[in-house]
Amino acid sequence: MTPAAVASPGRLAGADAAPWKRPEVWGTVLLVVCDQLSKLLVLQRIGLHETVTVIPGLLNLTYVRNTGAAFGMLNAHDFAYKPVLVAALAILALLGILWYARKFAGDAWPARYGFVLIVGGAVGNLIDRVTLGFVVDFVDVYFGTWHFWAFNVADAAISIGAILFAADTLFSRRHVPEAV
Template structure:
């Protein structure tokens, strides 16, 4: 029976010498740029939030482009775009826990995307991871996320955001486009 298994493609006894072995150097070459990008996003996010906290008053808009863009300091205890913003303070730990779960899921996705994802996948993971860590730092420090970029358009108002939120949004779009592209190249049966 063993000889039969050894003779079959992908049998238990087959050794796949032709498959490349992932070296530590190769892994490092794929992961290092992602971590550097994530670190840069965290640094830029935290620096801009520090400036906003030092120069803006809570809830007081400072117009940059009249009717379009202003800086308005907001502390968001909820999720992205103010969702669940009115939850009681005792429940805010749930939001922080959800953020940690999201980071764990992202790490799992990263393990699948980084080996084969090319630079768009790596860019997406770095942006999302950096943004998530930046906002998680705020939750740990303040119990809320510091937002300050406030966009208006013809009477329409988008909730205030920050560098981390922008990085997450861009990363999610890039990752979705990559996943859609990969899914569309798979032949249907």
């Protein structure tokens, strides 16, 4: 490991470390496993559109199929190549995230953990799209009669990861121009 990698407090593992020795890889794998296990439990125990109340007035588990993109976009539209288009868009987004992280993300923990959460979530949902043709969503947060979009572990990870990435981008010192 280089001296810079050791000296950087935000650095989780050296870039030269073997992939299986990097905490980011294990974090991503753990996230994908948790996401897929939670969806498997939903598929086995909750019927389509069935609701299980967890916290009355706040949280239900409701199994829905998301055949569209994030937050149900394109759900109302059906066309022949929709599953292929949505999966291709997901792959392009994942590749864009990987490129961005490699090019711009720093060693600070918000960027590194944000990257793990976004990639793990994207892979979890991509597995659903490729194997099932839809994403399993089941977390139903609501207040009175207003319901947020149903989501899953992968969606939550992507959202939190995006916030961490944005915080790193907005508040990182490496983006501040040096005084002349």
